[in-house]
Amino acid sequence: MRNDSERTASAGRTASADLGPALTETVVVAPDAPRRRRRWSRAVSLALLVVGAALVLSFPFIAPNPYILSAGVVILNYAVLSTGWNFMGGFTGYISLGHAAYFGLGAYGTGLIVKYLELPGFVAWVLAALVVVAISVPVGIAALRVRGASFVIVSIAFVLILLLVFQSWREFTGGSEGLIVPRPFPDLLRPEHHRAFFYLFAGLLAAALVAWWVIDRSKFGTALKSIREDEDKARSLGVPTTRYKLIAYVLSALVTGLGGGLYALWFGDLDPIFQFSILIGSYMVLMALLGGVRHLFGPLLGALIVGIALEYFKLEFGDTQFHLVAAGLLLGVVVLFMPDGVIPAVGQLIDRFRPQQTSIRDVSAAELLEQNRRSDASATGAADAREASGEASTRDASDVSDASDPKEVTR
Amino acid sequence: MNLETVELTKSFGGVTAVDHATVRFVDGKVNGLIGPNGSGKTTFFNCVTGMIKPDSGSVAYRGKDITKHASDRVARAGIGRSFQLCRVFPRMTVMENLLVAVRHPSVRTLLRSADDEHERERARHWLRRVGIDHLEHAEARNLSYGQQKLLELAGVLMGDPDTIMLDEPAGGVNPALIGRIATLVRELNEEGKTFIIVEHNMEMVMSLCDHVVVFDRGRPIAEGEPSMIQQDPRVLEAYLGV
Structure with a gap:
């Protein structure tokens, strides 16, 4: 390309002639500090992880009574559901308020397979998870055609439709009477039953967290996050957004469905109004937002806070609806003051007490x-x-x- | 022929933004697309890259029809593009911004770690080329507009496109940076990349482009070498209303 460089240079010349040379300028530079800091924070997170895991594993022995232990199971269940929700909500930014649909499908799927096919509980659990995947694919294809508020509405519509179906199809699902799911360990006493399921939920949670962590670090995860940031831009860079969103959606449904199935085996009594409630779906969102959707442990932390708060309010105010008001207030506070959740808010607080980083300098x-x-x-x-x-x-x-x-x- | 449209048409309600546009861009060259405001350049860009669906007409890239392709498929066919109001991923770091681009998706790339050193090295190469390698760890939203513009360009280059469509690369950036972008375009062109550039900065277009297409009211009214275009009475009329 012949004299083009000359032309370019002349464009540069006229351009720079307009401006005097800048004396100083502020440029963002990245010195070694971030790397050192990252190593530090990695050590701290590892220590926290070990302590946290030890606490979870020893909880059934620390718990003073079966009630507290069962509350622990509930909280772990919420943590599984919320982490499951975060496969979609956290990575892609698609807020599903109707994720209780998959919680309910996993639970009812397990219960119905046990009842009609007379298979062992845990076989039914796995089969129900496959059913959830099979249902989530077409639903995902349809729902992911829309974005933003429309997606929220579609997700709510889906859970409401399922609620109606499971309520009205009395002969099959038991309708409002509920569905009794036989216990998988008939010989265990109540506290032992809770203890067994505590560890099952903990195992499921660990698997979900590992999966989320792997995706978070992968190229796939980077692509999903780019969808959250700017979907059209991501597409223009070649990201097959439709496919990737669907994969995230199905994974999210799978984890949530597995959580529901385990709940069915643990609790043993299913009621459509609870299984397919918007409230359960909202709790998943609230917990994830509270802890921080961009963080691996955000939903877990949120489940811990919201779960304890809900149990406390139920104890304190009995059968009133006050715990709902409290949950609503909590959501309001989070959205107003910690839009990114507790984990980033705490991180910023810690940063404030550190020596100033010169991440940007002259x-x-x-x-x-x-x-x-x-x-x-x-x-x-x-x-x-x-x-x-x-x-x-x-x-x-x-x-x-x-x-x-x-x-x-x-x- | 690099990119070719035949009778491409797109209307928004009563406004026909692109009106039976038959345009050809030349392979291996820096092609310019100019025209007064509202002449349909950006809509044309968006139709070609699959961001919006044209009402009628066809788009072919290197002989293959890509009219109905969604924008991600167009990108994977080898056409990278920037946006008029520069778009980056604000809450991702500069490095992460570059790791988004996908040219050949497969299950393996799906599961591959984003920390892949080969990819990172490739990313650093492009960051060095556009001159923002010192910003690797900064969040994109903390960059100035000019730096974001360079980041967007680096991100597009990461996708290894054969053809790069730039929508107003000089828009909203200081004159010094315009020179820098121009140099970069010229260098990349010498390395074999075809460019299609929408631009208002006449100086840049005239000094940089080998082939210029002039749009007015949604269709091309003239095309040719920059020096010829400058003297074309139809172009002068469209621009100056003479």
């Missing part, structure tokens, strides 16, 4: 010149070196005013 004119000289040396050499350096030294002149990070340090 680059002196001399440093900049040196940078330019280096970049010129590596340039193809086609462009006139002096022109190019004049061009580059002013390249970020506009950035001085734009560096909006509060941690900015100016000299």
Whole structure:
């Protein structure tokens, strides 16, 4: 391409002539600090993880009575459901308020298979999970055609339809009378039953967390997160968004359905109004938002907080609806003051007490010149070196005013 | 022929934004697409890249029909694009922004770690090329507009496109940066990338482009070398209303 470099250079010349050389400019630089900090935070997270796992595993022995133990099972169940929800909500930003649909399908699927096919409880549980996957594929294809508020409405519509079906189809599902699911361990006493299921839920939660973690670190996870940020832009970069969203949706349904199935085997009595309630779906969202949807342990932490709060309010205010008011207030507080959830809010609080990071600092004119000289040396050499350096030294002149990070340090 | 549209038409209600546009862009060149505001350039871009569905007409890329392709398929066919109001993923780091691009999706790439050192090295290469490699760990929303513009370009390049469509690369950036982008386009073109550039900055178009198509009221009114275009009476009329 002949004299084109000349032309380009002339464009650069006229351009840089308009601006005097910038003396100093603020440039975001990434020194070694983040790496060191990351190593630190990794050690801290690992320690927390070990302590947390030890606490969970020893809980059945610490729990003073079966009631507390059963509350622990409930909270772990919520943690599974909310983590399941977060496969969709956290990665892609698609807020499903109707995820109770898969909780209910997993539970009823397990119960109905045990009842009609007379299979062992845990075989039924796995089969029900497959049924959930089979249902979530076409539902996902339909629901994911719309975004934002429309997706929320579609998800609610789905759970309401299922509620009606399971309520009215009396001969098959037992309708409002409910469905009794025989216990998988008939010989166990009540506390032992709770203990066994505590560990089953803990195992399921661990599996779900590992899966979420793997996706979070994968290229697939990066693509899902880009959908959350800007779906059309992600598509323009070649991300097959339709397929990826569907995979995330089905995974999310699967984990939620497995949580529902385990609930059926544990609780042993299913009622459509509870299984397919918007309330359960809202709790999943509330817990994930509370803890932080961008974090692996966000939903778990949220389940812990909301679960304990709900149990407490139920004890304190008995059969009133006050626990709902409290949950509503909690959601309001989260959205207003911690839009990213507890984990990032705490992280920011800790950051405030750290020594200031100079993640953004000034680059002196001399440093900049040196940078330019280096970049010129590596340039193809086609462009006139002096022109190019004049061009580059002013390249970020506009950035001085734009560096909006509060941690900015100016000299 | 790189990209070719035949009778491409798109209306929004009563407004025909692209009106039976038959346009050809040349392979291996820097093609320019200019025209007054509202002449349908961006809509044309969006129709070609599958962002919106044209009402009628066809789009072919290197001989293959891509009219009905969704935008992700168009991208994987080898056409990368930027947006008029630069779009990056604000709450992802600069590095993560680059790791999004997918040219050949497979189950393996699906499960591959985003920390893949080969990909990272490739990303760093493009960050160095556009000159923002020192920002690797910064969140994209903390970058200035000019830097975001460079980040968007690097992100597009990560997808390894053969053809790059830039919608107003000089829009809203300071003159020095315009020169930088122009140099980069020229270099990449020499490395074999075809460009199609929508631009208002006449100086840039005239100095950079090998082939220019002029749009007015949703259809091409002239095309040819920049020097010829500048003297075309139809172009002067469209621009200046002479």
